[in-house]
Amino acid sequence: MTKKKEQVQIISQVxxxxxxFSMWICTEAAxxxxxxxxLSMYTNDGTKLLPRPISICEIDREGGAxxxxxxxxxxxxGTEQFSRMKAGESLFIVGPLGNGFPLEEAKGKKAFLMxxxxxxxxxxxxxxxxxxxxKQIIAGYRDRQTFLREEFEKNGELFxxxxxxxxxxxxxxxxAVRELGLEADIIxxxxxxxxxxxxxxxxxxxxxxxxISLEERMACGIGACLGCVCKxxxxxxxxxxxxxxxxxxGPVFLSxxxxx
Amino acid sequence: MDMKVNIAGVEWKNPVTxxxxxxxxxxxxxxxVDLNRLGAVTTKGVANVxxxxxxxxxxxxxxxxxxxxxxxxxxxxxxxxxxxIPYLKQFDTKIIVNVCGHAPEEYLAVVERLAxxxxxxxxINISCPNVNAGFLAFGQDAGHVEELTAQIKKxxxxxxxxxxxxxxxxITEIAKAAEAGGADAISLINTxxxxxxxxxxxxxxxxxxTGGVSGPAVHxxxxxxxxxxxxxxxxPIIGMGGIxxxxxxxxxxxxxxxxxxxxxxxxxxxxxxxKVIDGIEKYMEKxxxxxxxxxxxxxx
Numbered sequence: 001m002t003k004k005k006e007q008v009q010i011i012s013q014v015x016x017x018x019x020x021f022s023m024w025i026c027t028e029a030a031x032x033x034x035x036x037x038x039l040s041m042y043t044n045d046g047t048k049l050l051p052r053p054i055s056i057c058e059i060d061r062e063g064g065a066x067x068x069x070x071x072x073x074x075x076x077x078g079t080e081q082f083s084r085m086k087a088g089e090s091l092f093i094v095g096p097l098g099n100g101f102p103l104e105e106a107k108g109k110k111a112f113l114m115x116x117x118x119x120x121x122x123x124x125x126x127x128x129x130x131x132x133x134x135k136q137i138i139a140g141y142r143d144r145q146t147f148l149r150e151e152f153e154k155n156g157e158l159f160x161x162x163x164x165x166x167x168x169x170x171x172x173x174x175x176a177v178r179e180l181g182l183e184a185d186i187i188x189x190x191x192x193x194x195x196x197x198x199x200x201x202x203x204x205x206x207x208x209x210x211x212i213s214l215e216e217r218m219a220c221g222i223g224a225c226l227g228c229v230c231k232x233x234x235x236x237x238x239x240x241x242x243x244x245x246x247x248x249x250g251p252v253f254l255s256x257x258x259x260x
Numbered sequence: 261m262d263m264k265v266n267i268a269g270v271e272w273k274n275p276v277t278x279x280x281x282x283x284x285x286x287x288x289x290x291x292x293v294d295l296n297r298l299g300a301v302t303t304k305g306v307a308n309v310x311x312x313x314x315x316x317x318x319x320x321x322x323x324x325x326x327x328x329x330x331x332x333x334x335x336x337x338x339x340x341x342x343x344x345i346p347y348l349k350q351f352d353t354k355i356i357v358n359v360c361g362h363a364p365e366e367y368l369a370v371v372e373r374l375a376x377x378x379x380x381x382x383x384i385n386i387s388c389p390n391v392n393a394g395f396l397a398f399g400q401d402a403g404h405v406e407e408l409t410a411q412i413k414k415x416x417x418x419x420x421x422x423x424x425x426x427x428x429x430x431i432t433e434i435a436k437a438a439e440a441g442g443a444d445a446i447s448l449i450n451t452x453x454x455x456x457x458x459x460x461x462x463x464x465x466x467x468x469x470t471g472g473v474s475g476p477a478v479h480x481x482x483x484x485x486x487x488x489x490x491x492x493x494x495x496p497i498i499g500m501g502g503i504x505x506x507x508x509x510x511x512x513x514x515x516x517x518x519x520x521x522x523x524x525x526x527x528x529x530x531x532x533x534x535k536v537i538d539g540i541e542k543y544m545e546k547x548x549x550x551x552x553x554x555x556x557x558x559x560x
Contacts, residue, residue, distance in 0.1 A: 002291050003291040003292050003530075004292060004530075004531060005292075005529050005530060005531065042528070046324075047323050047324045048321060049321065049324070049325060049326060049475055049476070049524065049525075049527065049528045050319075050321045050326055050527055050528070051527070051528075074460065094530065216316055216317065217316065217317040217318070217319050217320065218319065219319040219326060219328065219527045220282075220288070220526065220527045220530075221527075222288050222289070222291075222292075222530065223284065223288045224282065224283055224284035224288035224289060224304075224526075225281065225282060225284075225319065225328070225330065225527065226304075226313065226318070226330050226333045227316075227317075227318045227319035227328065227330065228316065228318070228319075229313070229316060229318070229333065230316075238335075239310075239333065239335060240310040240335030240336055240339045241310045241311065241312040241313075241333065241335070242312065243312060243313065243333060248288070
């Protein structure tokens with residue numbers, strides 16, 4: 001058997017912004033992880049059975065460590081339990097899971113790396129590993145709490161949008177693109193569905209290749225339960241209907257193949 | 261000590277299978293579980309034609325369990341026979357194909373298509389709470405259950421397991437109806453119909469509004485129903501409902517199940533089935549049981 005649920009130790013945990021936490025864990029998953037993949041993270045609370053799918057923010061392959069940056073979704077939630085854990089404590093994970101971003105597609109191209117809200121973290125490892133002609137990172141935040149900003153600045157040209165206009169362009173990532181007159185031949189994006197829907201439409205209007213990372217409620221995380229499907233334009237060869245599994249066939253999809 | 265069990269003439273190497281829908285076609289779990297170790301693999305429900313299933317969200321977590329309303333998305337029996345059965349045939353385990361439908365003729369079409377396939381048993385899902393065809397009532401009506409069972413038995417070439425819903429007043433009435441219709445075995449329980457409301461979005465957690473509750477939270481209900489059914493019928497029972505540990509499985513066997521299915525717990529630990537098998541073996545050794553059969557219904 002090649003995969004298993006793994007007990008991992010927390011190396012560090014810090015709060016980056018209101019409700020946003022950063023955790024480094026020591027894990028075998030670091031060896032094979034790719035940007036855009038995710039982990040199924042389990043709480044140590046026996047009443048919470050299902051894993052939380054959390055995107056990978058940074059990979060330290062040599063050090064055997066992964067970083068996740070996640071949002072606490074509410075009181076008494078699994079993510080709140082994660083946020084209370086400290087260095088030295090352990091939890092269980094399965095991963096890395098999903099397909100990840102196709103980095104090779106960006107070679108020599110002008111790229112947009114777009115993240116919105118809690119879709120910002122997976123863009124960091126993508127930015128670190130991407131070898132492209134022009135690396136334009138566009139990060140969308142709610143307000144001045146622009147977490148991961150320094151790391152992004154080291155790994156590309158950073159543009160920021162905020163909903164309240166406190167930093168960068170007021171509005172969303174596409175408002176930043178339009179106001180700053182940015183251009184690209186390929187897009188990689190992760191964020192809330194309305195943002196991805198708008199980016200998909202923008203890319204299709206401009207005729208640009210666009211990869212989007214989707215999110216949905218999951219149960220198994222490995223393609224068995226069919227809980228986290230998205231609609232597809234064409235009939236999917238595996239499901240034999242117009243559905244793909246976000247956990248297994250995604251979470252990254254070519255924007256033209258999915259209907260969101 | 262002997263872990264083998266005989267379910268309606270089919271010998272399993274141990275009494276543990278997986279609950280339909282929680283294990284895909286087996287392939288999805290094969291990185292985590294050596295399928296050769298399972299008594300049987302029970303596949304995700306399959307219909308005569310492909311089904312797209314329900315809108316998302318299809319799953320939600322609840323205290324001690326989860327809810328789902330997948331809506332029986334499946335690739336249809338043709339692709340299933342071409343792809344999933346040959347895949348499972350590579351392993352030394354029994355194959356139980358779960359069959360679903362909206363109406364008797366749809367079930368019968370699948371059963372007929374399976375006649376010459378190299379599968380070991382079929383399980384008829386007359387109890388999914390998430391398919392809107394006014395057909396759920398079917399599994400809740402003893403007369404209908406007996407009638408459908410008899411129709412299926414007329415054409416089935418493999419032993420037939422009828423999978424019962426717990427959403428009934430008297431489980432023994434439905435169990436007896438399946439037996440009267442000629443079922444070779446019954447399995448229970450399917451999920452209990454529930455509802456979860458997202459108080460922040462002020463809407464239903466599942467797009468389908470209602471869904472099937474499963475997981476450890478439902479285990480005592482399942483044990484009670486397996487016990488009641490075991491008192492009412494003479495055909496073997498495959499017990500399921502919230503089994504997450506070997507202890508849970510043993511409870512179910514002592515209550516009257518000849519074999520057990522592990523379901524939702526597969527999502528908590530993809531390799532849990534192996535722990536359940538090992539744990540049953542250890543218990544038998546410790547308690548001096550020579551065969552699994554000696555344990556079945558030992559608590560009266």
